[in-house]
Amino acid sequence: MNRLLKNREFWLALAILAVIVLVTFRFPRFAQASNLLTIFNDTSILMMLALGQMVVILTRSIDLSMAANLALTGMLVAMVNAAFPWLPIPVLIAGCILVGGFLGAFNGVLVWKLGIPPIVVTLGTLTIFRGLVFVVSGGAWVNADQMSQDFIQLQRGAFLGLPILSWFAIVVAGLMSVLMTRTPLGRAFYAIGVNPTASVYTGIDVGRTKFLAFVLSGAISGLCGYLWISRYVIASVEVAGGYELTIVAACVIGGVSIAGGIGTVAGALLGAIFLGVVNNALPVIGVSPFWQMAISGAAILLAVVLNARGEKSKGRVILRSAEGVA
Amino acid sequence: MTETSLHRRLPDRLDNPLKSGLLSWEMLLVLVAVAIFVANSFASPYFLNAWSLSDLTFNFTEKALIALAMALLIIAGEIDLSVASIIALASTLMGLALQFGADTPVLVAIGVGVGIACGAFNGFLVTGLKLPSIVVTIGTMSLFRGIAFIILGDQSYKGYPASFAWFGQGYVWWVISFELVLFAIFAVIYWVLLHRTNFGRRVFAIGNNPVAAQFSGVRVDRIKFVLFCLTGLMSGVAAVLLTARLGSTRPSIAQGFELDAITMVVLGGVSILGGAGSILGVVLAALIIGLVTFGLGLLNVPGIVMSIFTGALLIVVIALPILWTMMRERRA
Amino acid sequence: MIDPILTLTGISKSFPGVRALHEVSLELYAGEVTALIGENGAGKSTLVKTMTGIYQPDSGEIRMGGKVVTLPTAHSASDVGITAIHQETVLFDELSVAENIYLGHAPKNRFGLIDWKTMRREAQATLDSMAAGIDADMPLKELGIAKKHLVAVARALSVDAQVVIMDEPTAALSQKEIEELYVLVDLLKQDGKAILFISHKFDEIYRIADRYTVFRDGEMVGKGFIKQTPQSEIVKLMVGRSVDQIFPPRHAMVGERVLDVSGLSHPTEFRDVSFSVRRGEILGFYGLVGAGRSEVMQAVFGLTRPSAGTMTLAGRPLSPRSPADAVEAGIVYVPEERGKQGVITGEPIVVNVSLPSLKRTSRSGFLRMAEEFRLARTFTERLDLRASSLSQNVSTLSGGNQQKVVIAKWLATDPKVIILDEPTKGIDIGSKAAVHEFMAELVAQGLSVIMVSSELPEILGMSDRIVVMREGLVVETLDNVDLAPETLVRLAAGIAEERAA
Amino acid sequence: QTRIALVVKSLGNGFFDAANKGAQEAAKELGDVEVIYTGPTTATAEAQIEVVNSLIAQQVDAIAISANDPDALVPVLKRAMDRGIKVISWDSGVAPEGRMLHLNPSDVNLIGETIVKLAADYLPEGGDVAILSAASTATNQNAWIEAAKKVIPEKYPNINLVATVYGDDDSVKSTEEARGLISAYPDLKAIIAPTTVGVVAAAQVVTDQDLIGKINVTGLALPSEFKQFIDNGASQAVALWNPIDLGYSAVYLANALVDGEEAKPGATFSIGKVGEVTLDDTNSAAMAAPFQFDKSNIEEFSKIY
Ligand SMILES: Nc1ncnc2c1ncn2[C@@H]1O[C@H](COP(=O)(O)OP(=O)(O)OP(=O)(O)O)[C@@H](O)[C@H]1O
Ligand SMILES: Nc1ncnc2c1ncn2[C@@H]1O[C@H](COP(=O)(O)OP(=O)(O)OP(=O)(O)O)[C@@H](O)[C@H]1O
Numbered sequence A: 001m002n003r004l005l006k007n008r009e010f011w012l013a014l015a016i017l018a019v020i021v022l023v024t025f026r027f028p029r030f031a032q033a034s035n036l037l038t039i040f041n042d043t044s045i046l047m048m049l050a051l052g053q054m055v056v057i058l059t060r061s062i063d064l065s066m067a068a069n070l071a072l073t074g075m076l077v078a079m080v081n082a083a084f085p086w087l088p089i090p091v092l093i094a095g096c097i098l099v100g101g102f103l104g105a106f107n108g109v110l111v112w113k114l115g116i117p118p119i120v121v122t123l124g125t126l127t128i129f130r131g132l133v134f135v136v137s138g139g140a141w142v143n144a145d146q147m148s149q150d151f152i153q154l155q156r157g158a159f160l161g162l163p164i165l166s167w168f169a170i171v172v173a174g175l176m177s178v179l180m181t182r183t184p185l186g187r188a189f190y191a192i193g194v195n196p197t198a199s200v201y202t203g204i205d206v207g208r209t210k211f212l213a214f215v216l217s218g219a220i221s222g223l224c225g226y227l228w229i230s231r232y233v234i235a236s237v238e239v240a241g242g243y244e245l246t247i248v249a250a251c252v253i254g255g256v257s258i259a260g261g262i263g264t265v266a267g268a269l270l271g272a273i274f275l276g277v278v279n280n281a282l283p284v285i286g287v288s289p290f291w292q293m294a295i296s297g298a299a300i301l302l303a304v305v306l307n308a309r310g311e312k313s314k315g316r317v318i319l320r321s322a323e324g325v326a
Numbered sequence B: 001m002t003e004t005s006l007h008r009r010l011p012d013r014l015d016n017p018l019k020s021g022l023l024s025w026e027m028l029l030v031l032v033a034v035a036i037f038v039a040n041s042f043a044s045p046y047f048l049n050a051w052s053l054s055d056l057t058f059n060f061t062e063k064a065l066i067a068l069a070m071a072l073l074i075i076a077g078e079i080d081l082s083v084a085s086i087i088a089l090a091s092t093l094m095g096l097a098l099q100f101g102a103d104t105p106v107l108v109a110i111g112v113g114v115g116i117a118c119g120a121f122n123g124f125l126v127t128g129l130k131l132p133s134i135v136v137t138i139g140t141m142s143l144f145r146g147i148a149f150i151i152l153g154d155q156s157y158k159g160y161p162a163s164f165a166w167f168g169q170g171y172v173w174w175v176i177s178f179e180l181v182l183f184a185i186f187a188v189i190y191w192v193l194l195h196r197t198n199f200g201r202r203v204f205a206i207g208n209n210p211v212a213a214q215f216s217g218v219r220v221d222r223i224k225f226v227l228f229c230l231t232g233l234m235s236g237v238a239a240v241l242l243t244a245r246l247g248s249t250r251p252s253i254a255q256g257f258e259l260d261a262i263t264m265v266v267l268g269g270v271s272i273l274g275g276a277g278s279i280l281g282v283v284l285a286a287l288i289i290g291l292v293t294f295g296l297g298l299l300n301v302p303g304i305v306m307s308i309f310t311g312a313l314l315i316v317v318i319a320l321p322i323l324w325t326m327m328r329e330r331r332a
Numbered sequence C: 001m002i003d004p005i006l007t008l009t010g011i012s013k014s015f016p017g018v019r020a021l022h023e024v025s026l027e028l029y030a031g032e033v034t035a036l037i038g039e040n041g042a043g044k045s046t047l048v049k050t051m052t053g054i055y056q057p058d059s060g061e062i063r064m065g066g067k068v069v070t071l072p073t074a075h076s077a078s079d080v081g082i083t084a085i086h087q088e089t090v091l092f093d094e095l096s097v098a099e100n101i102y103l104g105h106a107p108k109n110r111f112g113l114i115d116w117k118t119m120r121r122e123a124q125a126t127l128d129s130m131a132a133g134i135d136a137d138m139p140l141k142e143l144g145i146a147k148k149h150l151v152a153v154a155r156a157l158s159v160d161a162q163v164v165i166m167d168e169p170t171a172a173l174s175q176k177e178i179e180e181l182y183v184l185v186d187l188l189k190q191d192g193k194a195i196l197f198i199s200h201k202f203d204e205i206y207r208i209a210d211r212y213t214v215f216r217d218g219e220m221v222g223k224g225f226i227k228q229t230p231q232s233e234i235v236k237l238m239v240g241r242s243v244d245q246i247f248p249p250r251h252a253m254v255g256e257r258v259l260d261v262s263g264l265s266h267p268t269e270f271r272d273v274s275f276s277v278r279r280g281e282i283l284g285f286y287g288l289v290g291a292g293r294s295e296v297m298q299a300v301f302g303l304t305r306p307s308a309g310t311m312t313l314a315g316r317p318l319s320p321r322s323p324a325d326a327v328e329a330g331i332v333y334v335p336e337e338r339g340k341q342g343v344i345t346g347e348p349i350v351v352n353v354s355l356p357s358l359k360r361t362s363r364s365g366f367l368r369m370a371e372e373f374r375l376a377r378t379f380t381e382r383l384d385l386r387a388s389s390l391s392q393n394v395s396t397l398s399g400g401n402q403q404k405v406v407i408a409k410w411l412a413t414d415p416k417v418i419i420l421d422e423p424t425k426g427i428d429i430g431s432k433a434a435v436h437e438f439m440a441e442l443v444a445q446g447l448s449v450i451m452v453s454s455e456l457p458e459i460l461g462m463s464d465r466i467v468v469m470r471e472g473l474v475v476e477t478l479d480n481v482d483l484a485p486e487t488l489v490r491l492a493a494g495i496a497e498e499r500a501a
Numbered sequence D: 001q002t003r004i005a006l007v008v009k010s011l012g013n014g015f016f017d018a019a020n021k022g023a024q025e026a027a028k029e030l031g032d033v034e035v036i037y038t039g040p041t042t043a044t045a046e047a048q049i050e051v052v053n054s055l056i057a058q059q060v061d062a063i064a065i066s067a068n069d070p071d072a073l074v075p076v077l078k079r080a081m082d083r084g085i086k087v088i089s090w091d092s093g094v095a096p097e098g099r100m101l102h103l104n105p106s107d108v109n110l111i112g113e114t115i116v117k118l119a120a121d122y123l124p125e126g127g128d129v130a131i132l133s134a135a136s137t138a139t140n141q142n143a144w145i146e147a148a149k150k151v152i153p154e155k156y157p158n159i160n161l162v163a164t165v166y167g168d169d170d171s172v173k174s175t176e177e178a179r180g181l182i183s184a185y186p187d188l189k190a191i192i193a194p195t196t197v198g199v200v201a202a203a204q205v206v207t208d209q210d211l212i213g214k215i216n217v218t219g220l221a222l223p224s225e226f227k228q229f230i231d232n233g234a235s236q237a238v239a240l241w242n243p244i245d246l247g248y249s250a251v252y253l254a255n256a257l258v259d260g261e262e263a264k265p266g267a268t269f270s271i272g273k274v275g276e277v278t279l280d281d282t283n284s285a286a287m288a289a290p291f292q293f294d295k296s297n298i299e300e301f302s303k304i305y
């Protein structure tokens, strides 16, 4: 019980529940399973992106280029689909993951081999990737009528009552949680965030692990590139503009510490869902859409303050009587 | 110590400051700027024209004003992503005051005052509650602009008095705009502040090693707080200029300015890890970005293509010295 | 004679500006404990790191069971069967105890995934076998320093290794825990493991070691069987000169009380700490590493806010809210971690020295470089700083010279009380003497000095009075007249108390 | 040679690409006219100002702009006029002091009425409708919505306008807003989206949520982008003017000003194949009524624009 109360994810889940209950008072239809599933589906892409970002942040880095990576792979896959509509979608998805992973590897190499701070690297590649969207497309949009039906419909199909898009999120979340809790690589992401020096002593290659984190976030961005384009059925330079900070915000709300080493798959998912619920709940209870931005800003600040309270290191423990209660 | 010990005299410095100045980062930026200037003159017949050059400055002065204060903040090891949102809020509140009949001095006071208040809010969250600045300002970035949206919704404020519009559109002399003059003045002020005062010295110390700075009796939190206020102040000034230049206020004003300002700072040679950088570098970087954008604009190349160039410049410029030392070490 | 399991030959390792190891050799034998002995900075830990894949030697050869091995990473070392308890705690606060023990070599299930259940069970078994009294499920950050050290020991034991290296494993342990560690070492010996044991405590070495190897200034200067060698001989090998360190004579007149501290407490670090310092006095603070001396000093310096207690400086109440307040009041602190807390690396000497005195060197807030250079020169030359110019970057100075920069910085502020935390840690013998001489000069000028030190000779040689701390509490305050070193050691380690109980 | 800059809200938008087609056609007809097709990549006023600044420096002869903000561009366009550049706005206008004349794609009131009519025609019993607009700052959309609100009580009293939301001409935001409308107003019968980006997003949402037949999406849409939603029944009918003609006319008008014709209330300009327009007392002119697309003709027009 005590453990539970200390658990960030628990409190976040409670906060989300509170929002849902409050909204349901005003508007009973909100809590209907179908509506909640819709919110889940709407938030799927953000959830996956937040998971990718979480891994990077865990390693004391940040990836500001995720949205631009998404836009670039999205534009590429849309153009490929428009040009070769007969290419099977699984091939396209694999291509997206590869291209996204490659773009992430570019970030990762600069961080690993040259030791450039991740924020500078990804600030640079953010503008480069976005510029490339314009260059490869010549500035033209790819519209719904240019995309094949398979391309658009895949994520809209249902399986066991859930849209395929939701399944993508569920599978990615499942794989990520296995990766993060059950594999040496996943634990290495945590270890280098908690204590990079000690990680060297346990045989972890810090640079290489960071590199892999960027590859992972890139690959997820690439996958989301396809999902985003086929969801909103338009590929343009502006796709997901400014979304990089929303992704970081989801992580922050989900209790991922920007200083590295702290954060869980469940937390990142809940952070994304929180943003999804807030964005979805406001129009429903008749709050003017103009309030959305301020409310999510306040939510971020609140989350940061609360998480910091939980994280505050109490220093070293020297007095024996103080041991264990810190 | 004892009378017997013979002291060697320690010289102030060994190398000639002039020589190291010539090999500096700023010198490199000057060369880049000159090269772009020359290239532009050849590429477009319209470039070498007093009015063209004057118009050019409007494209970057507001961002560069923010970059000046942001440079100090980043040197001290913090960052502020909310600057563009501060502009939106300050502009909105100026517009609101205008509806109640405020005149130009009041409008300016409100713009600048709101800027400082927003900066102080950021500063309090970072230094008072010990929160990381990057996440704090991601939050206030939504909050400040969000408040502007709540106030203004889908409306806009316009009808600013002509005396106010002068700040963003007026010329002090011939082609020299007020914005440019103001930027020059602030650049000098910030140069003095950073490179010639105790305050600036402490900012560098904090950025280099915040722990050791605190252990040396530097009031780290107080200085960081002041830096956030200064960044807010400059955002407020930028809000006045931009509002005056646009002659109207929308909550979506100045979207994306924060990353442009940070890019200028980093390109100007300020270390994102803190502790190093110069105002001259930031001014030159602003100029370079302005020149490149405008030069490509004259050729009707879309601005986004130029962003590839800036992004690459950002990485290359930081990677080069690292590669250089790596190669030297390998040879050794 | 049996062959050694592990042989090192001709190992050299240099860091920029420091030759840490030069052509050293070492042999470890199965079922035997070899003690590695040497002064601070002799290169012991560096050798450990080259044996565990953390540093790559510049030259030399490592043989394991006769075969030459290369150890590019920490993994490869544990793969060939070498494991170590490192001197610094290299653990992960945010992770659980079990994971700290198994990170990097966690048990896996048949799908190749980490098997948490087995991991927890085995971690708990290891901890219980050491009678550590630690729950493997706890987050590490909730443990105190002694227990953390036990986790580090458990981590080393969790690797199935032929060679176990222990780099000052007892430094932070209480006597009871130390006894348990001895039992463990015996068990390992019986298992046929080769053990390398590094310690500065001779009683310990004579108790458990079979062989010894002595390092001095990065070179192997002697080895043999411990039972056949008297302590004095080993010490002579260690320091390369006669044992008695020369401390400067003291001419200071001890005067009135300058700083009074009473009942100072902190929720987790220390409780009810009281002491006072007089004019012209050196007050020594002795204790084992982790006794909380630094924390007390940092509270006096305004870095942390105590939860209770009062302080008075020269009769006036003192409650600094920040180091800046303390400096203004006349208390300065030379921290233990020079690189992190003392000097601002990346800035030149002059900037470091003038930083707390900017108010005096500037005119209405504007810098005057000439004044800064004058100030810096005055004080650095007094300390006989070795540097090429005042614009030299402090990061390029040696440890001892960095220490001088820190002290110069503070002397320039004209303080009343100067606190020195481990002032000679990691400093070569020559500089050490200089620092000691300088301390004597400071008190002669009427300053009060508080010196935190873990080195017995230093404490005994320099202090007028000595405060002994253990586990966040003051155990005793003694006048330094005819004190036996054993008394201090017992007090610090809590042996006397346990006997009485 | 006369150089006329056709400045659009953002590059890449199919509507503006079509307008450019018309503009180039006009340039060819007029001879000795060069059309510079340009615009920012983000649809913001600040970015558009930078574009206008560089056009001023290039000393183009005329600027024809579809503005992202009616007020924010005024100062810079004034400066352009001070430097002797002829400035007209088209599609999305700027305030009168920032341009010499404005070319409305159609009469504002007519558009307002048309978008309501498109919904009402398929709602004989009446019901709840909502509007999904572009950015809250978009001049033309705001004017149309005003006009629509005026016409509802007069001519369509049983239509109940429940909400107006803004999708910022961003497909994500538009999608989210459309979803919000659907869940907030369970009895919603129609979504009116007077923007080519919003209408596609809304139709996609209706398709995705299996609401075809329950909610009718209508508004202003580019036939080529929208054809599939007429085909699948998410929409019964949409309307739009001809963007090609719009670009064509803008170039003709700009050229006329460069040739010395004066823009004043009552002045008449002839625009090649399109015919002629007359300025009203705010110096605005309107082109033809919006053209309606439904199952019967969408196939044919989707091949043109
Ligand atoms: N990473 C490093 N970079 C530079 N110098 C180093 C580094 N590590 C150790 N040294 C230097 O190498 C020398 C040997 O240090 P080492 O830590 O091996 O000593 P030690 O014998 O373990 O001392 P102690 O008893 O204090 O633990 C010292 O002079 C130290 O300053
Ligand atoms: N709980 C802990 N976890 C990890 N490391 C610790 C802990 N407590 C102490 N240490 C380490 O032990 C060393 C000494 O601790 P501390 O400064 O508290 O003790 P002290 O009594 O002041 O000893 P000294 O100043 O002689 O080293 C420090 O380097 C610190 O990093």
Ligand SMILES: [Mg+2]
Pocket: C044, C045, C046, C087, C167
């Ligand atoms: Mg050591």
Ligand SMILES: [Mg+2]
Pocket: C290, C293, C294, C295, C336, C421
């Ligand atoms: Mg200490």
